[in-house]
Amino acid sequence: MSAVTINDVAREAGVSKKTVSRVINNEANVSAQTRDKVMAVIQATGFKRNPLGMALAKNRSLFIALLADNPSPSYLQKLQKGVLQYCSESNMGLFLYDCSYRSPGLVDEIEGFIDNTLADGLILVPPLSDKKELLDMLNRRKVAYVRIGAPDATLGDSVGFDNQQAAYELTRYLLRLKHKDIGFVLGHPDQGSSQRCEAGFRQAYAEAGLEFPEKLLVQGYYTFQSGVDAAAVLLNKVPRPTAILASNDEMAVGVLYSAHSRGLKVPDDISVVGIDDIALSTKVWPNLTTMRQPITAIGYRAAYKLIRKLQGLPDEGPTSPDADLLTCELIVRDSAREPGRH
Amino acid sequence: MSAVTINDVAREAGVSKKTVSRVINNEANVSAQTRDKVMAVIQATGFKRNPLGMALAKNRSLFIALLADNPSPSYLQKLQKGVLQYCSESNMGLFLYDCSYRSPGLVDEIEGFIDNTLADGLILVPPLSDKKELLDMLNRRKVAYVRIGAPDATLGDSVGFDNQQAAYELTRYLLRLKHKDIGFVLGHPDQGSSQRCEAGFRQAYAEAGLEFPEKLLVQGYYTFQSGVDAAAVLLNKVPRPTAILASNDEMAVGVLYSAHSRGLKVPDDISVVGIDDIALSTKVWPNLTTMRQPITAIGYRAAYKLIRKLQGLPDEGPTSPDADLLTCELIVRDSAREPGRH
DNA sequence: AAGCATATTGACACCGGTGTCAATGTGTCG
DNA sequence: CGACACATTGACACCGGTGTCAATATGCTT
Numbered sequence: 250m251s252a253v254t255i256n257d258v259a260r261e262a263g264v265s266k267k268t269v270s271r272v273i274n275n276e277a278n279v280s281a282q283t284r285d286k287v288m289a290v291i292q293a294t295g296f297k298r299n300p301l302g303m304a305l306a307k308n309r310s311l312f313i314a315l316l317a318d319n320p321s322p323s324y325l326q327k328l329q330k331g332v333l334q335y336c337s338e339s340n341m342g343l344f345l346y347d348c349s350y351r352s353p354g355l356v357d358e359i360e361g362f363i364d365n366t367l368a369d370g371l372i373l374v375p376p377l378s379d380k381k382e383l384l385d386m387l388n389r390r391k392v393a394y395v396r397i398g399a400p401d402a403t404l405g406d407s408v409g410f411d412n413q414q415a416a417y418e419l420t421r422y423l424l425r426l427k428h429k430d431i432g433f434v435l436g437h438p439d440q441g442s443s444q445r446c447e448a449g450f451r452q453a454y455a456e457a458g459l460e461f462p463e464k465l466l467v468q469g470y471y472t473f474q475s476g477v478d479a480a481a482v483l484l485n486k487v488p489r490p491t492a493i494l495a496s497n498d499e500m501a502v503g504v505l506y507s508a509h510s511r512g513l514k515v516p517d518d519i520s521v522v523g524i525d526d527i528a529l530s531t532k533v534w535p536n537l538t539t540m541r542q543p544i545t546a547i548g549y550r551a552a553y554k555l556i557r558k559l560q561g562l563p564d565e566g567p568t569s570p571d572a573d574l575l576t577c578e579l580i581v582r583d584s585a586r587e588p589g590r591h
Numbered sequence: 592m593s594a595v596t597i598n599d600v601a602r603e604a605g606v607s608k609k610t611v612s613r614v615i616n617n618e619a620n621v622s623a624q625t626r627d628k629v630m631a632v633i634q635a636t637g638f639k640r641n642p643l644g645m646a647l648a649k650n651r652s653l654f655i656a657l658l659a660d661n662p663s664p665s666y667l668q669k670l671q672k673g674v675l676q677y678c679s680e681s682n683m684g685l686f687l688y689d690c691s692y693r694s695p696g697l698v699d700e701i702e703g704f705i706d707n708t709l710a711d712g713l714i715l716v717p718p719l720s721d722k723k724e725l726l727d728m729l730n731r732r733k734v735a736y737v738r739i740g741a742p743d744a745t746l747g748d749s750v751g752f753d754n755q756q757a758a759y760e761l762t763r764y765l766l767r768l769k770h771k772d773i774g775f776v777l778g779h780p781d782q783g784s785s786q787r788c789e790a791g792f793r794q795a796y797a798e799a800g801l802e803f804p805e806k807l808l809v810q811g812y813y814t815f816q817s818g819v820d821a822a823a824v825l826l827n828k829v830p831r832p833t834a835i836l837a838s839n840d841e842m843a844v845g846v847l848y849s850a851h852s853r854g855l856k857v858p859d860d861i862s863v864v865g866i867d868d869i870a871l872s873t874k875v876w877p878n879l880t881t882m883r884q885p886i887t888a889i890g891y892r893a894a895y896k897l898i899r900k901l902q903g904l905p906d907e908g909p910t911s912p913d914a915d916l917l918t919c920e921l922i923v924r925d926s927a928r929e930p931g932r933h
Numbered sequence: 934a935a936g937c938a939t940a941t942t943g944a945c946a947c948c949g950g951t952g953t954c955a956a957t958g959t960g961t962c963g
Numbered sequence: 964c965g966a967c968a969c970a971t972t973g974a975c976a977c978c979g980g981t982g983t984c985a986a987t988a989t990g991c992t993t
Contacts, residue, residue, distance in 0.1 A: 302979030509876035644949030
């Protein structure tokens with residue numbers, strides 16, 4: 250145990266606790282002489298302030314929590330990494346909490362979690378970040394939070410990326426490759442991102458003056474399995490689409506799997522593309538062509554926003570209104586090419 | 592904020608704080624009448640005890656931390672899930688801390704983390720769980736921990752699974768399929784598990800009365816990329832091995848990738864098997880034949896052991912000496928078959 | 934040198950619980 | 964009925980910090 254307390258330091262330095270407190274908090278109005286003396290004792294004794302004592306006194310725990318249900322482990326992993334990074338830099342602890350989006354007691358469960366940990370703030374991962382009842386509870390309890398996902402002025406701070414843009418550009422890329430019959434795998438119907446992706450597909454078709462292939466739009470749920478299932482439907486269509494665009498990479502990998510398992514070659518027989526660029530995307534063969542979402546950067550920025558807010562410090566990041574809508578980037582790899590060059 | 596404190600409850604119920612404390616801690620020697628009265632007030636007010644106040648008073652934070660560096664995200668994900676599950680059940684918070692095994696300041700960094708969070712105990716994921724300096728520091732600081740990995744009486748509590756057995760059985764499976772030239776991808780040389788795997792390979796060959804193919808033993812590091820690289824070496828051998836066994840699935844997936852990218856068909860041209868059974872193993876094509884390690888169960892049990900110890904309660908799990916060495920199971924999927932049936 | 938503003942410091946209460954110990958109340962026994 | 968064991972309860976200090984405010988020291992003005 251870090252046995253040495255503020256009292257020990259005070260006694261040793263011959264000053265009051267409060268003065269030591271002033272020194273360790275870098276407060277003004279401490280004479281240089283006193284400060285040096287106290288600092289010397291702190292150095293000598295190896296004093297570290299006890300976060301629990303401080304938390305109790307300040308009514309601020311110095312912990313934040315990452316709340317997630319688990320659509321794509323690979324995505325979460327990257328996000329977590331970014332969050333953790335800023336937490337380390339700012340000496341905040343990160344709690345992890347897994348919950349089930351569909352659980353009926355979800356809001357109560359999370360309320361219990363907050364009571365148990367007194368986390369100062371939360372980072373909400375989709376689909377939790379769209380859950381109105383949850384946000385209501387947090388607002389009522391005055392728990393700070395930052396949402397991962399598209400900005401929505403009515404829902405509070407968020408950091409996300411532009412799904413519509415991503416889907417739009419990716420569709421344009423496929424159209425440019427001369428694909429016309431493109432199958433689309435939608436995301437989870439409850440999540441706003443899914444609708445924005447769809448809007449992006451449609452926008453690209455509209456701009457190209459092509460009719461949108463309504464029959465090739467299949468529901469997915471952002472999971473690997475839903476990608477497999479959606480592909481099973483699309484690959485049975487006659488004529489078969491020459492390319493499939495999934496709303497995230499987790500599903501795109503499912504599509505890839507489905508194609509392989511019925512003997513199709515990717516990209517010779519069919520092109521497959523996704524959105525996100527998760528670790529998984531470069532572990533499958535062929536590597537996935539995708540729109541890169543800066544997931545780790547999003548996690549980092551979300552933690553930054555939350556912690557700065559908790560500290561009462563201004564957000565000193567980029568100040569443009571779109572600063573929290575990070576941009577995507579087309580990553581061309583090996584899973585898509587022009588059709589019919591078999 | 593959970594505005595209602597123990598003082599409010601005490602005032603409302605007309606008893607002392609201490610009596611309320613007794614009630615919420617289920618202590619003996621409180622009259623039924625008093626208990627009921629206090630309980631009623633607790634119900635009515637929705638009182639929840641403040642974990643920080645309690646932590647400070649008891650000098651126990653009610654948090655544990657999962658310390659990991661990150662060899663295989665998919666593995667960590669599963670482990671984390673098990674740990675989280677027991678934490679939820681026992682109302683403990685779980686901190687996450689990412690660190691780099693190779694960082695020279697690792698031990699100090701972790702010591703700083705402990706000072707910052709006052710975590711009661713740690714769960715150490717390999718390769719951290721084999722790091723002697725780290726364990727020494729934790730012992731000196733009297734921080735409780737449970738290691739994930741093979742039992743080693745000199746290193747403290749651990750939960751793990753029997754790598755040697757896994758590698759042994761998997762090798763036997765390949766030999767039974769009539770493979771003779773099997774390439775082996777070792778794990779990280781610093782980790783005990785890697786040596787145990789190797790021992791398992793050798794044991795299976797020895798029992799079968801076959802000479803062990805020393806030339807087909809290639810170093811890996813438990814990462815995807817190291818699997819890709821090791822496979823590149825093995826697939827260039829003449830004659831080419833008919834099967835490759837990687838010491839974990841993350842590397843096996845790398846092998847799979849390597850095989851695909853040079854136009855080999857799995858399992859027609861070459862069989863590939865791994866150990867662990869992570870989520871990734873069923874997202875690639877073909878699905879990986881592997882030895883299933885009950886990763887989530889290991890995480891759960893590790894959290895159980897740690898938390899029971901912190902609570903001063905006995906470990907009521909299975910009492911056999913091998914209780915913490917969980918057994919593996921062969922999962923036959925599509926990545927291995929008899930050689931030469933092309 | 935007196936008068937005043939300002940810098941420095943510490944005493945003390947407080948955050949929300951728990952531990953110790955003494956002060957009661959209650960029951961049993963002789 | 965007195966003596967004693969034991970159950971019940973509360974007063975108070977304490978865990979390790981921070982906030983408030985008053986006391987003292989210092990510097991500047993006139």
